[in-house]
Amino acid sequence: MALLHIAEPDKSVAPHQHKRAAGIDLGTTNSLVASVRSGSAGILLDQNGQDMLPSIVHYAEHGQVLVGRDAQPFLDTDPLNTLVSVKRLMGKAFDDLKNASLPYELSAHESGLVQIKTRIGSVNAVQASSEILKKLKARAFDSLGGELSGVVITVPAYFDDAQRQGTKDAARIAGLHVLRLLNEPTAAAIAYGLDSGKKGLIAVYDLGGGTFDISILRLQKGVFEVLATGGNAALGGDDFDAVIVQWIIEQSGITHTLSFVEQQQLRQIACLAKQKLSGQKTANIVHQGLKITLNLSREILNELISVLIGKTLRACKRAVKDAQINLLDIVEVVMVGGSTRIPLVRDKVSAYFQQEVLTSIDPDKVVAIGAAIQADILVGNKPDSEMLLLDVLPLSLGLETMGGLVEKVIPRNSTIPVARAQEFTTFKDGQTAMLIHVLQGEREQVKDCRSLARFELTNIPPMAAGAAHIRVTFQVDADGLLSVTAMEKSSSVQAKIEVKPSYGLSDNEVMQMLQASQTFAEQDMATRMLVEQQVEVRRVLENLNAALQKDGVKLLSEKAYDAIKISMKNLSNIALKNDVKAIKNALKSIDKLTEHYASLRMDASIKQALTGKSVDEI
Amino acid sequence: MNYFEIFSLVPSFSIDLVLLGNTYRNLQKQYHPDKYVMSCASKRLVAMQKSTEINDAYQTLKNNCLRAQYLLLLSGMDIELEQRTLQDTDFLIQQMLWREKVEQFRVEDEDEITDFSTMIVQQIANLENEFEMKRQQNALEESAECVRKLKFMLKLQIELDQLEEKLFD
Numbered sequence: 001m002a003l004l005h006i007a008e009p010d011k012s013v014a015p016h017q018h019k020r021a022a023g024i025d026l027g028t029t030n031s032l033v034a035s036v037r038s039g040s041a042g043i044l045l046d047q048n049g050q051d052m053l054p055s056i057v058h059y060a061e062h063g064q065v066l067v068g069r070d071a072q073p074f075l076d077t078d079p080l081n082t083l084v085s086v087k088r089l090m091g092k093a094f095d096d097l098k099n100a101s102l103p104y105e106l107s108a109h110e111s112g113l114v115q116i117k118t119r120i121g122s123v124n125a126v127q128a129s130s131e132i133l134k135k136l137k138a139r140a141f142d143s144l145g146g147e148l149s150g151v152v153i154t155v156p157a158y159f160d161d162a163q164r165q166g167t168k169d170a171a172r173i174a175g176l177h178v179l180r181l182l183n184e185p186t187a188a189a190i191a192y193g194l195d196s197g198k199k200g201l202i203a204v205y206d207l208g209g210g211t212f213d214i215s216i217l218r219l220q221k222g223v224f225e226v227l228a229t230g231g232n233a234a235l236g237g238d239d240f241d242a243v244i245v246q247w248i249i250e251q252s253g254i255t256h257t258l259s260f261v262e263q264q265q266l267r268q269i270a271c272l273a274k275q276k277l278s279g280q281k282t283a284n285i286v287h288q289g290l291k292i293t294l295n296l297s298r299e300i301l302n303e304l305i306s307v308l309i310g311k312t313l314r315a316c317k318r319a320v321k322d323a324q325i326n327l328l329d330i331v332e333v334v335m336v337g338g339s340t341r342i343p344l345v346r347d348k349v350s351a352y353f354q355q356e357v358l359t360s361i362d363p364d365k366v367v368a369i370g371a372a373i374q375a376d377i378l379v380g381n382k383p384d385s386e387m388l389l390l391d392v393l394p395l396s397l398g399l400e401t402m403g404g405l406v407e408k409v410i411p412r413n414s415t416i417p418v419a420r421a422q423e424f425t426t427f428k429d430g431q432t433a434m435l436i437h438v439l440q441g442e443r444e445q446v447k448d449c450r451s452l453a454r455f456e457l458t459n460i461p462p463m464a465a466g467a468a469h470i471r472v473t474f475q476v477d478a479d480g481l482l483s484v485t486a487m488e489k490s491s492s493v494q495a496k497i498e499v500k501p502s503y504g505l506s507d508n509e510v511m512q513m514l515q516a517s518q519t520f521a522e523q524d525m526a527t528r529m530l531v532e533q534q535v536e537v538r539r540v541l542e543n544l545n546a547a548l549q550k551d552g553v554k555l556l557s558e559k560a561y562d563a564i565k566i567s568m569k570n571l572s573n574i575a576l577k578n579d580v581k582a583i584k585n586a587l588k589s590i591d592k593l594t595e596h597y598a599s600l601r602m603d604a605s606i607k608q609a610l611t612g613k614s615v616d617e618i
Numbered sequence: 619m620n621y622f623e624i625f626s627l628v629p630s631f632s633i634d635l636v637l638l639g640n641t642y643r644n645l646q647k648q649y650h651p652d653k654y655v656m657s658c659a660s661k662r663l664v665a666m667q668k669s670t671e672i673n674d675a676y677q678t679l680k681n682n683c684l685r686a687q688y689l690l691l692l693s694g695m696d697i698e699l700e701q702r703t704l705q706d707t708d709f710l711i712q713q714m715l716w717r718e719k720v721e722q723f724r725v726e727d728e729d730e731i732t733d734f735s736t737m738i739v740q741q742i743a744n745l746e747n748e749f750e751m752k753r754q755q756n757a758l759e760e761s762a763e764c765v766r767k768l769k770f771m772l773k774l775q776i777e778l779d780q781l782e783e784k785l786f787d
Contacts, residue, residue: 223643223647475666
């Protein structure tokens with residue numbers, strides 16, 4: 001193998017320095033893992049040659065967890081235990097989703113975090129996402145031939161702190177080292193930017209299954225500077241499906257409440273029709289159980305979704321304004337996400353930006369490709385790389401003030417990492433504690449913003465009202481995650497901070513999930529080894545059968561022939577039992593038993609090759 | 619190190635914004651946390667702090683009003699959290715009239731809104747020039763007054779922006 005490994009000298013580093021790194025697009029509908037190999041980024045395929053892993057998690061009987069295509073069939077037969085679009089639930093509180101039409105039994109965790117009831121108990125979005133990540137991790141292990149040093153995971157630019165933290169926790173539970181959380185539109189810009197060597201202003205329009213993002217970037221000498229970002233964390237292809245389902249219900253005059261299964265089926269039918277209409281003018285909609293036969297034309301689809309597309313264009317307008325640039329100075333418009341295949345989306349975006357939009361890289365893969373390029377650089381495989389990403393905080397951070405109002409501390413679109421200090425004072429004599437409520441969002445009232453955390457400043461030295469000065473520093477790191485420190489200035493007492501995340505998992509909970517997952521990981525590993533051995537048995541038996549059929553009788557004595565046959569029967573029986581060790585032993589013994597036969601075959605084939613040929617021909 | 623020193627600049631109101639941007643990108647290429655992802659925790663922390671400082675300096679210096687305010691701070695005058703109000707009554711009355719005007723704009727006043735917006739931009743430029751002049755004359759209090767007025771004008775500009783968004787979107 002060593003002699004076959006040839007790479008261009010400038011594109012590869014010495015093997016011992018090269019680290020395995022991957023970019024992961026943890027999507028609402030599909031997830032992907034990509035890596036840079038021999039200087040170019042590509043999607044890693046599974047054993048069946050598939051690139052996309054459907055973001056579906058099925059909790060089967062006996063604690064088994066199925067992910068991706070293996071989980072897909074259960075969408076119809078067991079929807080309550082088969083989770084789709086969990087990304088939409090990431091970092092969400094039960095209260096946020098009370099009115100959402102989700103086909104699951106939801107409940108609230110004591111932290112407020114939403115949970116889904118399944119047969120293995122209550123599961124949250126972090127746990128379900130970690131199952132998807134584990135599957136991708138195993139795929140990367142198989143394709144790259146070893147453990148990953150680190151990964152870059154992409155998140156919608158519009159994800160708030162709770163959603164980002166949730167994603168990072170999921171990676172931790174899956175046993176991945178996160179180099180960086182990367183905003184999806186920025187990842188797409190990297191994928192395009194490095195290919196074409198462009199410079200200037202770039203707009204990235206990213207309409208995925210569940211989220212919409214718009215980012216405006218400036219690319220200059222390898223530096224991607226995000227100028228503004230905006231979007232909607234709850235708007236995507238799923239909403240297009242939902243309006244189609246609504247249309248189907250209205251058109252077919254269904255009045256009764258649909259069952260979970262029927263809802264799920266209608267969604268799938270709607271989604272398929274939508275996809276078909278990207279290539280053709282009309283699509284049939286048939287549901288036999290509900291006696292539905294309809295015809296959806298592209299015109300009707302356009303009518304149904306134009307309001308939703310309008311929403312995305314308003315966000316674009318705001319982003320252009322926030323970036324303080326002229327719309328016409330934008331040199332490239334990059335399209336990302338499966339929903340940008342819809343002709344009306346392309347037409348409207350193209351019309352808005354007054355130029356042709358870029359779709360040369362598969363919109364489903366471009367984010368993972370960009371993440372892989374970034375991961376390769378961050379892990380240190382390209383020490384001379386000029387590339388740098390300067391990203392921004394997507395949503396303002398603020399504090400609760402009197403009357404339930406929010407005072408902004410760090411405005412949105414500030415380049416990260418960023419920090420701000422704010423001073424507080426006591427309003428009562430002898431006050432020793434203070435409650436600080438941190439929020440994220442653009443609205444003015446506390447109730448309209450996302451509550452991130454409540455901090456209790458304790459051990460403030462008792463002083464007269466207004467005499468204590470507490471300096472609270474908010475630091476947002478390069479992942480866009482917030483941390484807080486506080487200090488009483490006059491006495492230099494570092495105030496003790498109790499962080500109570502409003503909607504997140506405490507460190508303890510993450511640790512518990514991590515432990516639980518490791519126990520399962522051992523089980524998973526054992527299952528995998530068993531399957532591998534069983535596959536090996538099948539391969540050995542097939543080869544032997546073919547060989548015996550060809551020349552067994554000719555080359556072997558009757559006794560030796562029978563011995564091999566008996567041994568094969570024995571091996572196939574052992575393979576049915578779930579004993580890895582026994583299978584391994586049986587494989588070894590059959591290997592030994594057939595050693596002589598193998599050398600006989602070798603001799604025979606050499607003889608055959610040499611027969612009738614002169615020495616010169618060999 | 620003050621913000622100007624970080625960028626190897628002499629403290630001044632008029633600065634080369636293109637040069638500032640280039641220096642900024644070069645500094646971040648050296649200090650950004652992305653360059654230290656595989657380093658130890660303490661190096662990562664230092665990188666984050668340094669990169670945070672560079673971002674803060676850049677945001678302050680590239681914005682005219684923030685840069686003016688920062689120059690005042692370097693001269694020992696912190697007007698960010700001050701409680702005192704403007705003494706110029708004429709200016710305050712003018713502000714009130716402008717505010718009323720903004721509130722009364724309707725969709726059909728598009729041309730008038732455009733003119734008004736141009737006027738604000740001009741006023742802001744005038745105040746910036748005046749600030750630079752007073753500062754060079756070492757008239758600290760008078761230059762501070764310019765920045766206070768500038769903040770009023772910028773607020774008015776934001777209000778007008780929001781109104782436009784409401785009326786025309």
